[in-house]
Amino acid sequence: MTATTANAPATPKKASRLNRFDSPWLNSKFIAGLCMVGFAVLLGLIGPLFWDVTLARVASSPLNLPPIWAHPEGFPPPDPAHPLGTESSGRDMLAVLITGTPRSLMVGFIAAGIGLLVGITLGFLAGFKGGWIDAVIRTLCDAVIVIPSLLVLIVISSYVRQVDIVQMALLLALFAWAFPTRVIRAQALSMRERGYVRMARLSGASTFTIMYREMMPNMLPYLAASFSGAVSGAILAATSLEALGLGPTRIPTLGMTIFYSIRAAAILRGMWWWWGFPILMLMLIFTGFFMIATGLDEIANPRLRGLKAG
Amino acid sequence: MRGLTKEYVIRRLFMYVLTIWLGSTLIFLIPRLVPGDPIAAMVTRMQQQAGYVENSAEIIAAWRARFGLDAPLSIQYLRFLRNSVTLDLGYSLTQFPTKVTEQISKSLPWTIGLLALATVISFILGNTIGALMAWRRTPRAVKSLLPLSLTFTSVPFFMLGILLLYVFAFGLKWFPVGGGYGRGVTMGLNLEFIGSALYHAVLPALAIIISSMGFWALGMRGMMITTAGEDYMVLADAKALTPARIFWGYGVRNSILPQVTALALALGGIVGGAVLVEYIFSYPGMGYLLYQGIVNNDYTIIQGVVFILILTTATAVLILDLLYPFVDPRISYQRR
Numbered sequence: 001m002t003a004t005t006a007n008a009p010a011t012p013k014k015a016s017r018l019n020r021f022d023s024p025w026l027n028s029k030f031i032a033g034l035c036m037v038g039f040a041v042l043l044g045l046i047g048p049l050f051w052d053v054t055l056a057r058v059a060s061s062p063l064n065l066p067p068i069w070a071h072p073e074g075f076p077p078p079d080p081a082h083p084l085g086t087e088s089s090g091r092d093m094l095a096v097l098i099t100g101t102p103r104s105l106m107v108g109f110i111a112a113g114i115g116l117l118v119g120i121t122l123g124f125l126a127g128f129k130g131g132w133i134d135a136v137i138r139t140l141c142d143a144v145i146v147i148p149s150l151l152v153l154i155v156i157s158s159y160v161r162q163v164d165i166v167q168m169a170l171l172l173a174l175f176a177w178a179f180p181t182r183v184i185r186a187q188a189l190s191m192r193e194r195g196y197v198r199m200a201r202l203s204g205a206s207t208f209t210i211m212y213r214e215m216m217p218n219m220l221p222y223l224a225a226s227f228s229g230a231v232s233g234a235i236l237a238a239t240s241l242e243a244l245g246l247g248p249t250r251i252p253t254l255g256m257t258i259f260y261s262i263r264a265a266a267i268l269r270g271m272w273w274w275w276g277f278p279i280l281m282l283m284l285i286f287t288g289f290f291m292i293a294t295g296l297d298e299i300a301n302p303r304l305r306g307l308k309a310g
Numbered sequence: 311m312r313g314l315t316k317e318y319v320i321r322r323l324f325m326y327v328l329t330i331w332l333g334s335t336l337i338f339l340i341p342r343l344v345p346g347d348p349i350a351a352m353v354t355r356m357q358q359q360a361g362y363v364e365n366s367a368e369i370i371a372a373w374r375a376r377f378g379l380d381a382p383l384s385i386q387y388l389r390f391l392r393n394s395v396t397l398d399l400g401y402s403l404t405q406f407p408t409k410v411t412e413q414i415s416k417s418l419p420w421t422i423g424l425l426a427l428a429t430v431i432s433f434i435l436g437n438t439i440g441a442l443m444a445w446r447r448t449p450r451a452v453k454s455l456l457p458l459s460l461t462f463t464s465v466p467f468f469m470l471g472i473l474l475l476y477v478f479a480f481g482l483k484w485f486p487v488g489g490g491y492g493r494g495v496t497m498g499l500n501l502e503f504i505g506s507a508l509y510h511a512v513l514p515a516l517a518i519i520i521s522s523m524g525f526w527a528l529g530m531r532g533m534m535i536t537t538a539g540e541d542y543m544v545l546a547d548a549k550a551l552t553p554a555r556i557f558w559g560y561g562v563r564n565s566i567l568p569q570v571t572a573l574a575l576a577l578g579g580i581v582g583g584a585v586l587v588e589y590i591f592s593y594p595g596m597g598y599l600l601y602q603g604i605v606n607n608d609y610t611i612i613q614g615v616v617f618i619l620i621l622t623t624a625t626a627v628l629i630l631d632l633l634y635p636f637v638d639p640r641i642s643y644q645r646r
Contacts, residue, residue, distance in 0.1 A: 140332075142325060145575050146627050147333040150582030151600075151616040152340075158604050158612050159341035174336075236466050240586050243468065244604060258472075262590070267476050268487060279469045290464035294528070301532075 024302070030295025033228075036288030040281065044102025055082075055092035056099045056252050063090050067273050074270075085273040088264050091252060093277050100254040101281055103165055105231075107238045110169035111176045112230035118173075119180025119226065124211045126181070127188025138185065141178045149175035150237055157246040164248055168241075172234045179233070180226040187222050191215050221300035225293045232289035239282060254278040314635055326628045333620040337613060338390050342383065399614035404606040410614035413599060418618065420490055421595035424511055425584050428518035429573075436523030437569055440530025441562050444538065447553055456527075463524025468586035471517035475590060478513060485513050488592035514591045518584060522576075529572055533565035540564070567638045574630045581623050 047053075055061055067085040068078040078085065084093035126137040153171055157163060163171070188211075191197055200214045216223070241247050242255025245263070249256070261267070261275040381389075393399070399410035442448045443456050462470055479487040491497070491506040537543065538561065546556045588597030596615050603611035 139325065139328065143329040143332050146325075146329045146578050146624055147336070147620055148578040148581040148623050150579075151585065151619055152333060152336050154585075154600065154604070155337040155612055155616050156340050158607075158609070174340075232464065237582075240466070240468065240582070243586065244589065244601060246604065258469075262472075267472060268480055270480065272476060275472055279472060282469065283465050286464040286466065297532075 024299045027295040027299055029291045030299065033288045033291030033293075033295055036284050037292065040101050040105060040285050040288065043098060044105065047098035051094055051098055053095050053099050055095035057091065059090040060095075061086045061090050061092045063088055064271065066271075067093075070273070072270055084277055087257075087261065087266070087271070087274045089260070091257075093273060096252050096257055097254075097277055097281055100252055100257060100278065101285075103251060103253045104235050104238065104255070104282070105285070107165055107169045107172065108231040108235035110166065111172035111234035111238075112227055114170070114173035115176025115230045115234070116180050116223065116227050118177035119184055119230075120216075120223070122177070123181045123184025124188050124215070127185040128192060128207065128211055128215075134185075137181065141181050141185075144175060144178040145182070147175075150240055153237060153241055154244065154246065157241055162249075165251075168238055168248065169234070172237050175237075176230050176234050180223075180230055183222060183226045184219065187219050188215060191218065221296045225296035225300070228289045228292040228296070232286050232293075235282070235285060235289075254282055314632065318635065319632065322628060322631045325631075326624055329624045329627075330621055333624075334390075334394050334617055335387075337616055337620075338387060342386075394617060399617065400610045402608055402611050404608045404611075410610050413611065414596070414614055414618050417594060417596045417599045417615075418622070420593065421584065421588065421597065421619075422622065423507075424514055424588070424593065424595060425518075425581065427511065428515040428584070429522075429577075429580060431515070432519040432523040433526055433569075433573060435519065436526025437530045437562070437566065439523065440527035441534050441557070441565065443527065444531045444534035445557060445561065446538065447557075460524040460527060462521050463528070465521050466586075467517050467521050467583035468590050470521045471514065471587045471590040474513050474517055486510055490594040510593070514587050514593050517587050517590075518580070522580065522583075525576070526569060526572075529569055530565060533568055534561055537561055537565045570630065570634055570637055574627045577627055577630075578623055581619055585619075 061082055062076070062079065063086060064075055065082050065086040066072050066075050066078050068080055068083050070078065070085075082092050082094070084097070086092050087096075122137050122141075126134040152175070156171060157168075160167075197210060197214055200210045205214070238247065238253075239255035239258070242253050243258045243262070245256075245259045247253055247256050247259075255278075257278045258275050261271070261278075264274075266272075266274040397411060399414070402408045402410055402413060405413075439456055439459055442452065448456075475487065478484050486492070486509070488510075490510055491503060492510070495503050495506045497503055543556065543560055546560045551560075584595075585597035585600060587593070588595045589601045592598055596619055600612060600615045602608070603615060
């Protein structure tokens with residue numbers, strides 16, 4: 001995002017720095033969200049340097065250890081070697097988090113990346129060209145949005161069963177394009193008749209140049225917001241599939257860990273650390289992306305900004 | 311029929327058919343396009359478990375005939391379409407003589423009941439909260455408390471469901487850990503059954519309500535801010551209408567329109583999320599049936615459940631779309 005800060009709508013530099021909204025990109029929600037997602041990314045990147053990731057394998061650690069600060073009845077005493085505890089097949093929870101988090105994020109980023117690319121192409125095409133192209137794309141988009149995509153994905157992955165992360169991401173991308181397309185189309189439609197677009201058209205710029213040079217930079221907050229929405233949507237779908245036991249089975253992803261814990265009745269056995277940590281991690285990721293999207297909304301739409309005070 | 315133009319109805323009906331067609335084509339086609347023959351694999355898997363299925367050979371034969379394995383893809387597809395239109399979803403693989411439609415008709419009312427209840431409550435609650443957040447006259451104390459209700463906005467239904475299950479069913483033991491109604495309660499239209507069913511629905515419904523109402527609240531807040539700047543709001547103030555009248559009749563009435571559209575768009579996601587909630591709470595609806603289908607490799611059940619849920623969602627969206635012109639009379643004049 002550093003690159004975009006430079007070409008953000010040029011607010012005149014005021015003498016005092018008292019005004020927090022000097023640059024709209026310094027939005028507190030946006031930054032808090034970035035920090036949350038950044039933490040999850042860093043955990044996956046730096047975690048393996050500090051923690052033995054092979055402990056995420058089955059039977060690599062003692063069973064059913066609680067986290068070090070907890071002393072629940074009926075469980076062995078906690079072991080400092082496994083700070084977040086272990087589960088019933090001998091996986092260390094910290095190692096599971098370190099290996100599982102980046103995989104969930106990766107699925108989300110790949111699927112959302114494809115979705116956004118398709119969305120930009122189709123959305124601009126529909127909004128800018130109009131006519132029958134617009135009608136076809138809009139109709140298709142609306143139909144795809146209504147279909148409960150998770151269910152279709154359940155059917156597909158229950159047939160396929162063995163999927164790896166990239167295949168999973170490709171499957172998710174099948175539905176990840178519809179919402180971005182809708183948003184981008186609406187924006188393109190409203191921008192089409194603005195002064196600078198007309199100006200560019202009058203000066204003989206090609207459609208391509210107008211779309212990508214003139215309109216796209218102005219849509220940046222919307223694009224980023226739909227990207228972060230698409231990432232969390234894809235992670236949600238992936239986690240849901242995994243929680244039903246339909247994910248990549250060999251790798252302990254966060255959703256898969258939740259599935260194992262449900263299957264082993266961990267909730268009713270009081271082993272909250274088994275499902276609690278993966279859920280906490282995912283909540284952090286979802287809340288992070290959500291705050292990024294909300295923050296970007298406020299950046300793009302000044303009317304929403306700073307109303308809380310009023 | 312004020313508000314409903316012929317053109318609008320036809321367009322919506324077309325979208326309805328298109329949605330269902332697209333959804334069912336996807337669930338037919340993609341499993342057949344991926345490498346490997348899913349049906350052959352399925353038959354092998356069935357034969358492996360066939361030890362305890364009495365008339366397994368019969369089922370396999372019936373299955374082969376049902377799908378017309380030897381027929382070319384296009385013929386298979388046409389058959390699939392015909393069966394879908396006539397709602398002939400075949401037999402359950404694991405419980406052979408039962409028809410898929412029979413099982414679904416037992417589960418569907420539970421899902422529709424839970425979803426309708428949870429969605430309506432969450433929609434009303436969320437929109438009210440959102441409107442109050444943007445309303446100038448909301449008391450300070452209330453205003454500072456409202457954002458708390460948004461805490462779980464982005465948490466998926468089923469994860470919140472696990473948390474609720476742990477706290478209120480395992481920890482505090484206030485609510486049952488699962489199921490749709492108490493043991494020993496006979497199903498029927500009596501108070502005991504309805505009470506028991508509602509009692510069992512509290513946690514699953516809460517999971518959906520708490521995590522979806524923030525979505526409505528945020529959308530409503532944005533709309534209310536826009537509406538608050540309109541001239542008619544100033545006029546209403548100048549006419550000294552009661553604040554309640556201005557709030558509901560002018561503010562909310564005008565801000566709610568995009569929210570109805572948003573509801574139609576979000577319904578697919580809500581249905582998908584509810585499926586997982588039912589699985590977490592072993593709630594006897596479509597989600598639980600679907601999970602059993604996945605566990606037992608019961609492909610007719612999986613396909614049947616998903617097809618019916620796509621049909622139900624599309625129907626709900628169609629109803630919303632057809633009601634929309636009554637909520638927003640402008641739509642009938644406007645050609646989009």
